[in-house]
Amino acid sequence: MATKIVNSLAGLPAEVTVKKLVKRSNYDELWISFPESERICPHCSSQDCIIKDSGKNYTVYHSAVHHRSTHLHMQRKRYYCKSCRRTFMQHPDWLHPTLHITQLLHINICLSLTKMLSLRTVAEENGVSESIVYSDLDLISFDTVKSLPQTIAIDEFKGDSSTWSSDRQRWIKAKYHTNIIDGDSRSVIDILPVIRASDLKKYFRQFPKHERDNVHFYCCDMHNGFVSVARDVFPQAVICIDMFHVIKHLNDCVSKIRRQLQRELEPTDPDYKLLKGSMRMLIAKQSSIDAKYDQKAPVVKKRLINC
Ligand SMILES: [Zn+2]
Structure with a gap:
């Protein structure tokens, strides 16, 4: 014992x-x-x-x-x-x-x-x-990636790793990192402590051209850097913007128009209040609109159509 x-x-x-x-x-x-x-x-x-x-x-x-x-x-x-x-x-x-x-x-x-x-x-x-x-x-070592899959998914995330800068002789903390995923097998291919398009292009250019031409789909959000990487490095790939960001972008556009219309009205105008509280209605499903917003809907629609 x-x-x-x-x-x-x-x-x-x-x-x-x-x-x-x-x-x-x-x-x-x-x-x-x-x-x-x-x-x-x-x-x-x-x-x-x-x-x-x-x-x-x-x-x-x-x-x-x-x-x-x-x-x-x-x-x-x-x-x-x-x-x-x-x-x-x-x-x-x-x-x-x-x-x-x-x-x-x-x-x-x-x-x-x-x-x-x-x-x-x-x-x-x-x-x-x-x-x-x-x-x-x-x-500690990690295998280097030797080939690229047919579908690449890429996104950024907040991390706290650092890279050694030989010029400045110190570790530089990277705020954002890039996660590169095989969209077919859903496994992580690599994680890079960088997010700039120039760094990503440099990384992907390590692969021979026939490997990059083999990529058929490139999935990303609407980050300009990610899209420019695809256009430059994967010219044969179809760029797929994921659904979440497409819907978010559409909602943002509708919201922008609503605010613009609202600013044109006087606060005493009855339509002003209707527009101010109509964001939920504008992004709701048609069935919900019929049930919940049946009185508001025609007025808001009229205002939006007339714009
Ligand atoms: Zn022996």
């Missing part, structure tokens, strides 16, 4: 046994042991492996507990594979495969990196050096 509590507090797997704990001025050192797992050769996947020797002492960084860095010391066995005659070290799955850190610390560093924090702050938060954060950041 005591082992379980210690492991739980330290964020260690249940299989680990803490043999010794030493508290230093600003970090803790734990000496641990763990049971042997399946012997599978990482080179040829053979299970015909024997212990070569008890290995060497191995030290890794672990997730900070109560803002104190934690160092784990352990002994890892060395195995010999009889099939390929190569050796390899015991490597439990809670250790990071390439860095000298635990998987829990790796996850915590990745979570910290999603926030608007400097690398130094991320390193301090997790009780590691900046070089470890750099190494972890370098391992």
